[in-house]
Amino acid sequence: MNEIFKNLPHGSSRNKIEYLAEELGKLAGGAVTNLIDNGHFHGMCARGFVTTQSRSDRPFSLNVTSLGGRAEFMLAHGWAIQVQPGAGITAPVSRVGNYYLNTLPNRHFAQIMCQGFTMYQVLRPVAPQNDESKSVRAAFNVMALAGAEVEVGFRFIHMSEDGSHTLGDKVASKIHTDFAGDGFVTCDSGALKNNVQVEQPSYVALYLEVRNSGIVGLQRGVCGFVADDADLAKLEFTHAPPYYQATDCMKPIGFEDLGAGLIRFNHNAIHAPFGMARHMLASGYHVQTITEHGSDYKVFQYPVDHIPSAAQLEAMQMSFQYSSMPTGFDFYKV
Structure with a gap:
């Protein structure tokens, strides 16, 4: 029997209601909000995208196209991808799509074919929480080939006086190498310390960088204020319509x-x-x-x-x- 029902007090209905209200309060207090938009990677864009080159200077201009060296496009609602310089020649992004395998626990995942790339999402302003025991962490379920490296971390977006925006250095990053191409591995970030590294208000780019893997599967993306690995495991997908929209x-x-x-x-x-x-x-x-x-x-x-x-x-x-x-x-x- 469920522990809550086993401990349900006898007697008046008021006692039962007060007990249940207290238990619900405990459950609510343990909930962890997922900061990521579209952790399912639904609504994939740019199917069949091929970049013929990844220029080293990569100017980000309205007049630089994906076939002219920009090497960046929207992967899905809320997710952008940049091809590693040179990777667009040796192993271009040749297919992007959603696939279903009955053998997978969640059955849905996205597949990217590219030797090296960085996928990222700009999180909406992340405000520090009052609980200093918590930090911002993220995790993805990734399937990659043996020899691949997957790095997960954060980079602050700084605004200059002229209105331009630049990326800060990598923070709270972790590198994962335990891949065999036959299953998903949980790749998590380091801890972005609450009230120490999190500026307010602050835009933060959460990134997943892949190196040396010709094909990658992505099944789950979560991020939130957590105290430990158990909190991180509580984070679930958000099923609401994506906050960030992308059109082809x-x-x-x-x-x-x-x-x-x-x-x-x-x-x-x-x-x-x-x-x-x-x-x-x-x-x-x-x-x-x-x-x-x-x-x-x-x-x-x-x-x-x-x-x-x-x-x-x-x-x-x-x-x-x-x-x-x-x-x-x-x-x-x-």
Whole structure:
């Protein structure tokens, strides 16, 4: 019999209600909130993405496309991925998708085929908690090939006076190497100390970096304020609609031919608090360049021999991913 029922007091209903209320309070106090958005990796974007190169300078610009060296795209709602410099040539990201295996406890996982990459999520402002015995920790279930290295940790995002944002150094990171390609391994981070390392308010990038593995499976992602491994194990997926949204293509709602190869595309207004270049990622191959942009329009400059016809413009989609989560933080900057 359940311990709560065994200990249920005899006598009046009031005694039973007070006892149950106390037990529920204990359970609530032991609950741990998952800070990660979309720990299931649902809503995968960019299926079939292939990057032909990963340039060493990797400029994060609206005019640098995934086939032109950007080597970054939205993996899913709330998750961005950067290809390790050089890895896009030797082992490109050739397939991204959701797969179901009846032998897995949770059955759902994401698969990424790439020799080296960093996957990350920018956590919403993380405020310190009053309980200094707790720290921020994260964990992923990862399947990788023998010889692979998986690093899990955090990097603060610092805002400069000019409004630009840069990544801080790695903190609370751990490296895992116990892989055989035949099962999932729990890869956790170190402890980001509460009220010591956690600034307020602070954006923190949680990252998972993979090295030397041509194929990787991801089954679970959790992060929260925990006191120990038992608390970390309590963290569960969140089933609510993702806070961070990502779309593969943007559909214009109108266009205007400005002449001389300039075309203005109007689209639904997008929210870009970190700047447009951090929320829109150029994908595919572009012959045109952006000369002007706003929250609800883009002006493209087309080469004279590539100016689209009116019929082509009517059917056109803009090859841009939009992410409500900020992106373009250079994890491979030397």
